[in-house]
Amino acid sequence: MPTRDELYRWDRQVLWHPFTQMAEYEPLLIERAQGCTLYDIDGRAYIDGVSSLWCNVHGHRHPRLDGALRRQLERVAHTTALGASNPTTVELAKRLIDIAPPGLAHVYFSDDGSTAVEVAIKMAFQYWRQRSERRPEKTCYLALGDAYHGDTIGSVSVGGVDRFTAIFQPLLFEVLRLPSPCLYRLPAGVTRATALGYHLGQLEAVLKEHHRRIAAFVVEPLVQCAAGMVVHPQGYLSGAAELCRRYEVLLIADEVAVGFGRTGKMFACQHEGVTPDFLCLAKGLTGGYLPMAATLTTDEIYRAFLGTHAESKAFFHGHTYCGNPLAAVVALASLDVFAEEGTLEKLPPKIERLAGRLARIAELPLVGDVRQRGLIAGIELVRDKATAEPLGWAEQVGRRVCLHARAEGVLLRPLGNVLVIFPPLAISPEELDRITSAVESGILAIDNRTA
Numbered sequence: 001m002p003t004r005d006e007l008y009r010w011d012r013q014v015l016w017h018p019f020t021q022m023a024e025y026e027p028l029l030i031e032r033a034q035g036c037t038l039y040d041i042d043g044r045a046y047i048d049g050v051s052s053l054w055c056n057v058h059g060h061r062h063p064r065l066d067g068a069l070r071r072q073l074e075r076v077a078h079t080t081a082l083g084a085s086n087p088t089t090v091e092l093a094k095r096l097i098d099i100a101p102p103g104l105a106h107v108y109f110s111d112d113g114s115t116a117v118e119v120a121i122k123m124a125f126q127y128w129r130q131r132s133e134r135r136p137e138k139t140c141y142l143a144l145g146d147a148y149h150g151d152t153i154g155s156v157s158v159g160g161v162d163r164f165t166a167i168f169q170p171l172l173f174e175v176l177r178l179p180s181p182c183l184y185r186l187p188a189g190v191t192r193a194t195a196l197g198y199h200l201g202q203l204e205a206v207l208k209e210h211h212r213r214i215a216a217f218v219v220e221p222l223v224q225c226a227a228g229m230v231v232h233p234q235g236y237l238s239g240a241a242e243l244c245r246r247y248e249v250l251l252i253a254d255e256v257a258v259g260f261g262r263t264g265k266m267f268a269c270q271h272e273g274v275t276p277d278f279l280c281l282a283k284g285l286t287g288g289y290l291p292m293a294a295t296l297t298t299d300e301i302y303r304a305f306l307g308t309h310a311e312s313k314a315f316f317h318g319h320t321y322c323g324n325p326l327a328a329v330v331a332l333a334s335l336d337v338f339a340e341e342g343t344l345e346k347l348p349p350k351i352e353r354l355a356g357r358l359a360r361i362a363e364l365p366l367v368g369d370v371r372q373r374g375l376i377a378g379i380e381l382v383r384d385k386a387t388a389e390p391l392g393w394a395e396q397v398g399r400r401v402c403l404h405a406r407a408e409g410v411l412l413r414p415l416g417n418v419l420v421i422f423p424p425l426a427i428s429p430e431e432l433d434r435i436t437s438a439v440e441s442g443i444l445a446i447d448n449r450t451a
Helices: 004-013 063-073 087-099 113-130 153-158 162-171 195-213 236-246 268-272 299-303 325-340 347-361 397-407 429-450
Strands: 030-034 037-040 045-048 104-110 140-144 175-178 214-219 250-254 278-281 293-298 367-373 376-384 418-421
Touching (some): 045 429, 063 325, 087 104, 104 113, 113 153, 113 214, 140 153, 195 214, 236 250, 376 429, 397 429
Antiparallel strands (some): 030 037, 376 418
């Protein structure tokens, strides 16, 4: 059995962490969890304020989910989805279609959010070449500024966060880019009241000029999470969907982060009555237990891939663990918990409580903007509240606030100088208060030190 010191040393020297500067990394080893609380190897407790990277839904060690996994292990842990299937995965596919926006009829399983988007990108590309009225000139994609859709080459291509993507530019394909429809730091002459019309006008201008070569528009519905929890104007999604239909451009809705109740409804698209051509899911799909993703699409898209073996119309893409029954069974159990515990019905008072606490935080001198949709929140720290002058990325003020929160027993991870609050849906009101109190005291402590 390794000692504590050995584990810390190996964590620094052997394990390479994602999105982490290993030269500056200080180990934090989480050994166990219960409910919304994590425990490190020294026994210190932390509220899981970011749902273990935006994926945990019903809390850790939920007996319904744990039990489902144990029962599935007594049957089979994995079978291939290439030319075969298993009952658990088939049932999950049907359950997802039953709760998805109307018109989505087929489910393709993969491994994570990046691949869910990658699948949609490739399907859209292939669809235009195989449908009855072929449009092979549609090879370009449209996406938003500061978008994040994953880390595979296709999903990086449609991403727009320069610090994540710039180094890989020579590997990426062409993407047309629109400014993010953010309500903070608006362009000159644009107000919150006119922002929706302004951004939809920009979208239509690009579609009007380039629609003949655009295969799809890729968008995170309602909230661009990795962009800093950027909340779009009400009506942007439905307006974009209507424009895509008008100009014959497919709509890919990346709900990897915002799906499964995070915005207050099961899927963010449901807030504006939108059925996309592709709905990409991951993270909360399994309640935060196991890697699994799903790309849902329409019958029209699906039919373009049907034909004889000799026609080579099949979708030649797949992963070893596609449709894994362990992941599928815990996803089914998660959907059962949503129904049995009234998870969505319990959200409104939590959302309101978080909003009240955020309103207080918004008054702090370092806070430039507070953004919230459902139980997703971003608190942007700035150098000058009046001018919205940003803090430098290298100053790591957001990280310093999160380290302060950790000392108070709350685990958070910032996006630069945007503090992220993204708790499990099972969070209690009292735990929400502890999260926001730790954030508030952290901001005040940093402000006092920099004054």
